[in-house]
Amino acid sequence: MNVEDMTAVDNSQSYFDPSLLPVLTDDNLPPLMPQDTRVPGKRDKGRFLTRRPNLDQRLTGPRSKHRTQHRTLFLSDIHLGTPGCKAELLLDFLRNNDAETIYLVGDIIDGWRLKRSWYWSAAHNAVVQELLRKARKGATVIYVPGNHDEALRDYTGLNFGGVDVINETIHETADGRRFLVIHGDQFDGVVKYAKWLAHLGDRAYELALLMNNWLHDIRRAFGLSYWSLSSWLKHKVKNAVEFISSYEVALAREARERGVDGVICGHIHHAEMREIDGVLYCNDGDWVESCTALAEDKSGRLTIIEWRHFSWEQAGYIAPAEMEADDAPDLVPAYMNALSAA
Ligand SMILES: [Mn+2]
Numbered sequence: 566m567n568v569e570d571m572t573a574v575d576n577s578q579s580y581f582d583p584s585l586l587p588v589l590t591d592d593n594l595p596p597l598m599p600q601d602t603r604v605p606g607k608r609d610k611g612r613f614l615t616r617r618p619n620l621d622q623r624l625t626g627p628r629s630k631h632r633t634q635h636r637t638l639f640l641s642d643i644h645l646g647t648p649g650c651k652a653e654l655l656l657d658f659l660r661n662n663d664a665e666t667i668y669l670v671g672d673i674i675d676g677w678r679l680k681r682s683w684y685w686s687a688a689h690n691a692v693v694q695e696l697l698r699k700a701r702k703g704a705t706v707i708y709v710p711g712n713h714d715e716a717l718r719d720y721t722g723l724n725f726g727g728v729d730v731i732n733e734t735i736h737e738t739a740d741g742r743r744f745l746v747i748h749g750d751q752f753d754g755v756v757k758y759a760k761w762l763a764h765l766g767d768r769a770y771e772l773a774l775l776m777n778n779w780l781h782d783i784r785r786a787f788g789l790s791y792w793s794l795s796s797w798l799k800h801k802v803k804n805a806v807e808f809i810s811s812y813e814v815a816l817a818r819e820a821r822e823r824g825v826d827g828v829i830c831g832h833i834h835h836a837e838m839r840e841i842d843g844v845l846y847c848n849d850g851d852w853v854e855s856c857t858a859l860a861e862d863k864s865g866r867l868t869i870i871e872w873r874h875f876s877w878e879q880a881g882y883i884a885p886a887e888m889e890a891d892d893a894p895d896l897v898p899a900y901m902n903a904l905s906a907a
Contacts, residue, residue, distance in 0.1 A: 621686045623877055624656050632663045636739055639859035641670035641748065641831025642851035644713065645689045649853045650675075652688035658858065658872040659695045667696070668736065669703055669728075670831045670849060671748030700727030707731055711748035711832060731741020735825065740865030742826040744847070745819065749832035752815045813848075817841035829859060836869050838856055 644650045700706040706728045710717035721732045733747040812833055820828035826846030836850025836857040847867060850857030856872045876882055 579662045584620075607711075620691060621653065621875075623771055623875070624653060624660070624688070624691065628660045632661050635664040636863050636864075636865070637666045637668065637861040638662065638664040639668045639670055639746070639847075640673075640850040640852070641711065641746060641849050642672040642834055642853060643669075643692070644672055644675040644851075644853050645692060646675040646683055646685060647853075648684045650689065651688065651852050651856050652692050654856050654872055654875065655852045656688060656691050656695060657875050658856075659692065659699070660872075661876050662858075662860070663699065664704060664860070664869075666736075667699060667706045668734075668829070669696070669706065669708045670746060670829065671709055671750070672713040672831065672851075673708065673711070675713045676716050683837065696728070697726050705729070707734060707746075709733060709746055709748055712750035712753075736829065737865060738861055738865035738867070742845075742865065744845075745823055745825050745828045747816075747819075747828065747830050749812070749816060749830035749848075752812060752819070809833055813837065813839075813846050814841060814863055815845050817846045820844045821848075836871075838867060838869055 620870050640655075643652075643655060645652065687846075696706060708717065708725075708730045708731065710730065716732055718732055720730045723730050733745065736744045736746050738744065816830055817830045820826075821842065821844050825844070827847060829847045829849065831849055832849065833848065834851040834854050835848060836855055836859075837846065837848045838859070839846055845867075847859055849859035850869065858870045858872070859867060860870050861867050
């Protein structure tokens with residue numbers, strides 16, 4: 566679908582308008598910014614010294630040619646646009662792992678946050694660039710929107726810079742098993758406790774923790790005993806355990822009803838792979854708390870990868886001798902414009 570067709574979509578209700586994002590192909594890559602061609606003056610001292618300030622050089626320099634090759638990678642709940650996103654670890658993961666197909670299983674760009682406050686750093690931008698780069702290099706990238714980026718659900722069937730947007734899909738593994746790929750928030754309605762958990766990690770929760778301190782001070786001033794709001798919340802988290810298991814059962818049931826071998830989802834920020842009543846429930850986790858991805862190898866075997874340390878911190882790390890030139894164009898201006906115009 567081309568740019569003209571995209572304008573026909575009614576996006577008056579969207580706070581995040583993906584049609585503003587440039588459709589990139591190999592021959593319409595955005596030109597380099599003018600500052601790249603002019604000689605930096607005295608006033609520019611320090612401004613253009615690095616292409617992406619705030620980012621470790623090991624994350625921006627030439628990348629190793631020896632990346633782990635997977636058949637498929639599943640990533641979800643990245644929450645780009647929020648300060649909680651572990652974008653640098655994810656960037657390191659993406660620079661060390663490649664796949665023929667990459668599924669982005671929802672909550673990739675956090676539009677919920679976008680409505681209120683927007684946090685965007687060089688690392689967040691580099692993650693978007695890295696994913697687009699993989700698409701340019703031939704990977705199939707499929708974006709299954711979640712509840713935090715549900716605006717993209719209006720763009721199902723479209724392709725942005727080589728990324729296909731699909732509401733839900735079926736993935737077939739190398740050994741012929743079929744998996745329903747879905748973000749999972751669709752099942753909040755059938756799961757008790759969901760409403761409370763939906764706001765976990767939200768501003769309301771942060772505020773509750775802050776209020777706990779105030780409340781303590783006020784109560785003490787009146788000679789009242791200590792009552793902890795946060796421990797009251799913690800008690801509520803016991804419900805979260807119950808929530809997680811009923812969520813898992815609900816998704817497994819859906820997979821069974823659809824006659825597939827399993828389900829691959831995200832949403833609850835809890836990586837897991839277990840059999841539930843004859844179907845395989847897989848949750849690829851998140852990049853806010855656990856930094857996990859689900860990977861399928863050439864034989865169809867599924868595993869959960871944890872990436873809590875940078876590649877150079879991991880045991881047996883050898884600095885790559887063979888390097889590949891960094892050919893990714895700097896998409897910072899285009900994306901920043903698109904996102905700030907939203
Ligand atoms: Mn979600």
